[in-house]
Amino acid sequence: MKRIAVFASGNGSNFQAICDAAKEGRLDAEPVLVVCDKAGAFVLERAAAEGVDAFTFSAKDYPDKASYEQEILRRLNEYRVDFIILAGYMRLIGPTLIQPYAERIVNIHPSLLPAFPGKDAVGQSLQAGVKVTGLTIHYVDEGMDTGPILAQQAVPVLDGDTRDSLQERIQKKEHELYPEVLQQLFRKKQHTY
């Protein structure tokens, strides 16, 4: 059973999908900690409802990224976290976390990377007029949405799609695929840390 920390900044629907999969026995993982950089984010309500502890911080209370990531790392050690799962966490991860968690940080992104990295991938896809977009699950390195790809799934862009309608179609797929891909990954990485 892997002990996971989910990093999120907003709604937390992927956090919820991961919790549901774990409860239903589809994912051999225990979410032990939520890390959130936005006070008041809905993911914090979800964490409370699921009985998962949360560490909330504000980046501006720290002199730099290394300082708040050191604080996060202390919590990860305290909770004996095996894997970091990014799910709508709106900050780049720095070397303070990448070094100790090499190949143990995973992200989900709402486009077929390397197309449309960064913020508002769904808006970028609509703007570009592509007919197919999708989602990518990948290992995290220090770049913006650039680590090695673990899985991708295509999602069609339909005539008349808005950002909301396309995002909803992508997120439905995210909620299915993220727990599945994590389960495959955790099966491959059986040893404990």
Ligand code: GRF
């Ligand atoms: C997801 O669409 C994910 O691909 C992106 O941020 C969004 C987070 O949504 N990285 P939620 O907070 O899990 O609902």
